[in-house]
Amino acid sequence: MKILVAVKRVIDYNVQVRVKEDGSGVVTENVKMSTNPPDDNAIEEAVKIKESGKATEIVAITIGEEKAQETVRKALAVGADRGILVKTNGVVEPLAVAKILKKIVEKEKPDLVFMGKQAIDDDCNQTGQMLAAILNWPQATFASKINVKEKTLEVTREVDEGLETIEVNIPSIITCDLRLNEPRYASLPNIMKAKKKPLEQIDASELGIDTKPRIEQVKVEEPPKRKAGIKVANVEELVQKLKNEAKVI
Amino acid sequence: MSREVMEYDVVIVGGGPSGLSTAIKLKQLKPEINVCLLEKASEIGAHILSGNVFETKALDELFPNWKELKAPVKTKVSEEKFLFLGKKKSISWPTWLLPKVQQNHKNYIISLANLCRWLAEQAEAIGVEIFPGFPASEILYNEDGSVKGVATQDMGLDKDGKQKDSYQPGMELHAKVTVFAEGCRGHLGKELIKKFSLDEGKSPQQYGIGFKEIWEIKEENHKEGLVMHTAGWPLDNKTYGGSFMYHAENKQVFLGYVIGLDYQNPYLSPFDEFQRFKTHTEIKKIIEGGKRISYGARALIEGGLQSLPKMYMPGALLIGCDAGTLNMPKIKGSHTAMKSGMIAAETIVEHINKNKNLSLYEENFEKSWVYEELYAARNVKPSFSWGLILGIIFTGIDQILFRGKLPFTLKHRHGDHETLKPANKMPKIEYPKPDNVITFDKTSSVYLTGTNHTENQPVHLKLKDKELPINFTLEKFDEPAQRYCPVGVYEVQTENEVKKFVINSQNCIHCKTCDIKEPSQNITWVTPEGGGGPKYGNM
Ligand SMILES: Cc1cc2nc3c(=O)[nH]c(=O)nc-3n(C[C@H](O)[C@H](O)[C@H](O)COP(=O)(O)OP(=O)(O)OC[C@H]3O[C@@H](n4cnc5c(N)ncnc54)[C@H](O)[C@@H]3O)c2cc1C
Ligand SMILES: Cc1cc2nc3c(=O)[nH]c(=O)nc-3n(C[C@H](O)[C@H](O)[C@H](O)COP(=O)(O)OP(=O)(O)OC[C@H]3O[C@@H](n4cnc5c(N)ncnc54)[C@H](O)[C@@H]3O)c2cc1C
Ligand code: SF4
Numbered sequence: 121m122k123i124l125v126a127v128k129r130v131i132d133y134n135v136q137v138r139v140k141e142d143g144s145g146v147v148t149e150n151v152k153m154s155t156n157p158p159d160d161n162a163i164e165e166a167v168k169i170k171e172s173g174k175a176t177e178i179v180a181i182t183i184g185e186e187k188a189q190e191t192v193r194k195a196l197a198v199g200a201d202r203g204i205l206v207k208t209n210g211v212v213e214p215l216a217v218a219k220i221l222k223k224i225v226e227k228e229k230p231d232l233v234f235m236g237k238q239a240i241d242d243d244c245n246q247t248g249q250m251l252a253a254i255l256n257w258p259q260a261t262f263a264s265k266i267n268v269k270e271k272t273l274e275v276t277r278e279v280d281e282g283l284e285t286i287e288v289n290i291p292s293i294i295t296c297d298l299r300l301n302e303p304r305y306a307s308l309p310n311i312m313k314a315k316k317k318p319l320e321q322i323d324a325s326e327l328g329i330d331t332k333p334r335i336e337q338v339k340v341e342e343p344p345k346r347k348a349g350i351k352v353a354n355v356e357e358l359v360q361k362l363k364n365e366a367k368v369i
Numbered sequence: 370m371s372r373e374v375m376e377y378d379v380v381i382v383g384g385g386p387s388g389l390s391t392a393i394k395l396k397q398l399k400p401e402i403n404v405c406l407l408e409k410a411s412e413i414g415a416h417i418l419s420g421n422v423f424e425t426k427a428l429d430e431l432f433p434n435w436k437e438l439k440a441p442v443k444t445k446v447s448e449e450k451f452l453f454l455g456k457k458k459s460i461s462w463p464t465w466l467l468p469k470v471q472q473n474h475k476n477y478i479i480s481l482a483n484l485c486r487w488l489a490e491q492a493e494a495i496g497v498e499i500f501p502g503f504p505a506s507e508i509l510y511n512e513d514g515s516v517k518g519v520a521t522q523d524m525g526l527d528k529d530g531k532q533k534d535s536y537q538p539g540m541e542l543h544a545k546v547t548v549f550a551e552g553c554r555g556h557l558g559k560e561l562i563k564k565f566s567l568d569e570g571k572s573p574q575q576y577g578i579g580f581k582e583i584w585e586i587k588e589e590n591h592k593e594g595l596v597m598h599t600a601g602w603p604l605d606n607k608t609y610g611g612s613f614m615y616h617a618e619n620k621q622v623f624l625g626y627v628i629g630l631d632y633q634n635p636y637l638s639p640f641d642e643f644q645r646f647k648t649h650t651e652i653k654k655i656i657e658g659g660k661r662i663s664y665g666a667r668a669l670i671e672g673g674l675q676s677l678p679k680m681y682m683p684g685a686l687l688i689g690c691d692a693g694t695l696n697m698p699k700i701k702g703s704h705t706a707m708k709s710g711m712i713a714a715e716t717i718v719e720h721i722n723k724n725k726n727l728s729l730y731e732e733n734f735e736k737s738w739v740y741e742e743l744y745a746a747r748n749v750k751p752s753f754s755w756g757l758i759l760g761i762i763f764t765g766i767d768q769i770l771f772r773g774k775l776p777f778t779l780k781h782r783h784g785d786h787e788t789l790k791p792a793n794k795m796p797k798i799e800y801p802k803p804d805n806v807i808t809f810d811k812t813s814s815v816y817l818t819g820t821n822h823t824e825n826q827p828v829h830l831k832l833k834d835k836e837l838p839i840n841f842t843l844e845k846f847d848e849p850a851q852r853y854c855p856v857g858v859y860e861v862q863t864e865n866e867v868k869k870f871v872i873n874s875q876n877c878i879h880c881k882t883c884d885i886k887e888p889s890q891n892i893t894w895v896t897p898e899g900g901g902g903p904k905y906g907n908m
Contacts, residue, residue, distance in 0.1 A: 132411075305537045
């Protein structure tokens with residue numbers, strides 16, 4: 121069984137994100153970038169499945185600028201076997217990403233595609249679903265537990281009501297939740313080995329896909345400043361304020 | 370569990386200007402040499418904080434074509450000011466009256482963090498193996514007592530030191546020569562200085578704490594290339610310190626403040642002095658209407674030649690600010706750190722090729738321009754122990770009339786942890802409340818550093834005596850850790866009328882001030898799990 125894992129390079133989650141002065145986006149210069157956190161879970165799960173003998177190959181793919189290679193290298197360092205970088209410039213929207221992934225799926229013929237449930241930069245939470253739709257494959261989103269069976273996967277999903285367990289056929293698309301597992305650390309020797317693993321570079325234009333944005337971004341603004349909190353003397357006062365001033369209970 | 374071992378010719382601890390220069394020079398001199406460099410930050414540059422007005426002397430030697438190679442060294446200093454601040458007024462000091470070493474017209478305003486990132490790219494391109502996210506946490510010794518190498522930190526331990534699922538033991542890196550380049554107050558460097566008595570016969574080391582904020586200011590207030598320094602207010606005559614303000618590219622100014630850690634009043638809060646300083650009309654008028662976008666702090670080493678330890682020992686070298694090569698009157702340590710690293714590379718190549726003893730380092734160092742510079746600068750900092758006014762007068766005579774050639778050397782008398790006076794003998798200091806426009810509190814500041822440490826891991830700030838902070842330091846010095854830590858890691862909390870010393874270690878930005886200033890040397894900074902700590906951008 122072959123697993124394709126999609127990893128995205130985003131602004132590190134510890135960084136205080138700043139909006140550009142002209143409101144055209146957020147500042148990415150001089151900012152630490154790293155792998156989208158749930159994508160680490162996706163890789164980890166794939167590696168675990170391979171370690172259990174149920175998968176034979178893991179291919180990590182990223183779509184983005186030249187520097188996004190780092191993200192693939194990191195995936196290689198924790199256990200992916202091969203990497204692919206599809207080079208693009210500028211914004212690539214979820215639909216374009218899904219279309220690119222479809223091309224790669226047709227070429228690589230994986231049995232499973234693992235992805236993060238959402239990326240913490242645009243929080244779209246769409247790419248996995250779109251890919252499932254255009255491939256016409258089953259999908260299991262927000263996976264917090266995966267059990268590989270003969271020809272199916274048993275997936276526990278994090279949903280608003282609690283946990284939902286479903287069974288999907290292979291091939292399928294799985295989007296991973298942060299609770300799925302605890303990603304491992306890359307060890308020094310594995311980082312070195314990762315530098316020698318194959319990393320194929322493909323230019324998005326070669327795939328014949330139109331990656332032009334379909335959405336026009338009008339403006340990016342900072343959220344309003346939070347007002348300073350107040351101290352309450354006791355529970356009664358708290359309840360009274362929540363009721364009468366905040367009007368939340 | 371036994372650890373895996375990797376063998377190298379040279380292992381370098383720390384990816385600052387000194388360590389990176391060693392790595393590059395080694396590869397330039399001997400391309401087949403195996404070099405590995407460890408860095409505790411999640412990426413090169415993320416733990417680098419510096420002014421920085423940069424003298425290119427060492428870079429010119431390392432990469433004569435650095436301009437073609439697109440080094441991020443662009444903004445030439447175009448104008449210079451020195452202000453003497455009183456509470457309300459200020460006097461501008463004519464720059465021609467500044468000692469020559471303090472003049473900057475040939476220098477550049479840069480982000481040292483970005484320069485390090487660029488140096489790391491150059492190093493990787495010629496085959497240096499760089500591993501960010503891997504702190505060296507332990508020194509390994511051979512049976513004959515010489516340094517064998519280092520071990521990296523275990524990953525995936527919980528707060529009690531037990532192994533989590535993600536546990537990953539550290540690795541041993543063995544080398545013919547290990548180079549320690551951890552910067553100011555390196556925690557392994559400290560161990561080496563003690564073990565090999567490298568500081569025997571030297572004055573106690575001297576330190577300062579340096580703050581830096583990056584502001585994006587209004588176009589009309591910005592003057593790319595302008596360098597401004599101040600002395601005086603808000604510090605009193607007895608406290609050594611001053612500010613810098615460098616107008617960099619993209620409407621940014623690098624605004625900072627340095628305070629000698631030999632200050633005496635335990636109520637002094639370096640952070641609040643810096644915040645207060647910004648309210649001076651001369652400063653406020655420049656940053657008003659702008660926005661603070663970065664914050665951070667880092668200790669710097671100020672002892673100079675009198676305090677510079679021996680930099681070689683069996684199997685290892687100690688370079689850059691880990692030893693203390695900063696030139697204090699210039700407030701510059703990047704070019705000297707780089708040069709000390711390049712000399713290390715030259716020495717190591719001789720050592721490996723011709724079996725020369727590492728003590729050759731000292732010879733090479735004393736022949737170099739770094740030594741000449743540090744020799745000329747040696748009397749400036751100690752003269753300020755007589756107070757600001759006398760210090761300035763002496764420095765004028767020493768540096769302008771005699772160019773540092775006076776035939777005597779002043780000594781530093783005390784370690785910085787010894788200088789605090791008991792709290793009941795010193796005046797309390799009331800600091801104004803932050804306005805959240807020009808001045809800020811520590812909480813909103815720490816946010817901008819992007820610092821983080823995985824939650825469930827051993828605390829990396831070790832107390833030798835857990836009771837001491839409350840039983841002794843609070844009583845005698847009103848526990849100054851509450852004030853000298855630039856991000857409020859240490860708090861004294863009262864619960865049911867019982868006082869408790871709290872360490873919020875996840876906020877630590879690795880400045881090392883606590884390790885230096887704690888009056889009983891009760892706090893030891895050790896490396897946390899790899900990748901933890903600040904995520905500085907262009908600091
Ligand atoms: C990269 C990343 C992406 C994420 N994406 C998602 C997502 O898409 N969906 C999702 O549901 N979750 C997501 N999370 C998780 C989510 O952000 C956190 O799990 C959640 O915010 C935790 O909330 P908390 O209140 O338990 O704790 P905290 O985040 O620690 O606290 C939140 C606030 O509660 C207050 N607070 C905390 N402790 C106390 C206390 N003892 N007393 C008084 N006040 C207190 C503080 O004011 C604090 O600001 C993500 C996390 C990360 C790191
Ligand atoms: C506020 C301030 C302003 C300054 N202004 C100027 C200026 O204008 N001009 C100038 O020339 N100089 C200036 N300096 C001084 C200059 O920054 C230093 O002299 C210089 O950075 C020293 O270089 P270094 O390589 O020795 O150490 P550092 O730059 O401190 O680098 C050490 C590196 O080692 C890493 N490290 C430490 N311990 C370990 C470990 N155990 N394992 C792995 N990695 C580790 C650190 O994370 C860091 O990346 C300033 C300093 C400060 C604090
Ligand atoms: S805990 Fe110590 S090293 Fe960490 S930020 Fe505070 S003073 Fe600096």
